[in-house]
Amino acid sequence: MNTTKLEYLLRMGDNCLVLSQQLAAWCGHGPALEEDLALTNVALDLLGQARMWLTLAGEEEGKGRDEDALAYFRDGSEFRNLLIVEQPNGHYGNTVARQFLFDAWHMHVLAGLSTSSDARIAEIAQKSVKEVRYHFERSAGLMIALGRGTPESHARMQAAVELLWPYANEWFESDAVDEACASSGVAPAAPSLAAPWRARVEAVLDRATLKMPGYIGHQRGGKRGVHTEHLGHLLTDLQFVQRTYPGAQW
Template sequence: MADRDAFQQFLLRMGDNTLVLGHRVSEWCGHAPVLEEDIALANTALDLIGQTQMWLGLAAEVQSEGKSADDLAFLRDVWDFRNVLLVEMPNGDFGQTIMRQFLFDAWHSIMLTRLRSSSDARVAAIAEKASKEVTYHLERSGDTVVGLGDGTEESHQRMQAALEYLWPYVGEMFASDAVDAAMASEGIAPDPASMRADYDDLIGRILSAATLTLPDARFARKGGRDGRMHTEHLGHLLTQMQWLPRAYPGASW
């Protein structure tokens, strides 16, 4: 059995990524540029929150303190979240939202594909279910990146600007630490660094079709996963997301 603390941290990372991004995407509900996009973004958010329920539910089970997925989602403070910084970046314009989604979807699809072979049956089952949804997420975000990148002069410029803004946050998804080493040694999850070549190949093909150019600098803004350096954006997001269960603890409806 893997170290329980490391296993829980891994589960929190997976669940916090989908929770924070799901909430970010949900902010478009009723505000998207066209009705079709409004519905598609809402469905993506629902998928991500559904995945959060599974990851945080298992994290609570492993923690064995009588907590639920809701407790972990709504009753932790900002420094306890373990998501990568990319997912908490603001929506910006529609192009920035889609680029953020694409950069995460590409990583997410590779991670879930590998987790389907996890030595932990519960992780493999979650990955099996989630990967079907994320396959669609990646197809849609990738197609939209191509459509906007290779579209009008303005849409191309906006997508290039979005890529340059978000690219510095990509490296963190492949930074490995002691938790990752523990998960890899037990066959539960891959070493994130081992996924980088597949990721670069995947996004390279899509960005080439979109006529977009990767920034030269490849550096990671670290700190999101260990809770030490979240941006101010996450604090504002959690204020929106958590105020109701904190204002009325234990309430049900």
């Protein structure tokens, strides 16, 4: 078992799983029918990606845990997702801003993983990046539309960016797992994604007439299993059926 590769796979899978669960909570509650359907489709895309990453993680671990076991029977401290994806949905503008900041990073990291030295990782990334390019186009378009909308929508989007900005740097901080995966060609170096991410985000915020905060985010811990209280609430909903009725099937 390659423990560094396993950790990296869990990070990718957990990001997708947690954000998919967050977006699914909007099903039936979106501000318009078209938005409701579109956001649900993004959630399904991310769930599909989570399944691929976690299936591969289970194989790498070699302990007989499949995607379901990893999703439903790990405690919060065993999850490796970024803190930003577990932040509350809030109002729709908060959800859009969270999605946009994540999509911009997700697109770049998947592009790097598409040339991974690990053929299975490259295969998953090549499939996923096609979906995530659409995710980014959609969330960027909403940022621009809402930022340039009414004074109220502009103010709400500016506040949403500022609320989430403290969490928008964790993905560029490199630890032993990131460094090992980068040195072996498994994954791109985490800090190398910062400049292209910032340029892409700044370009969209400029078009949206929104200001980019002038500081670097400081919240971190998700990649090593230190989470906010919000993840516990989310996992309670996600894992309830399997924890209560192990092995239950629809």
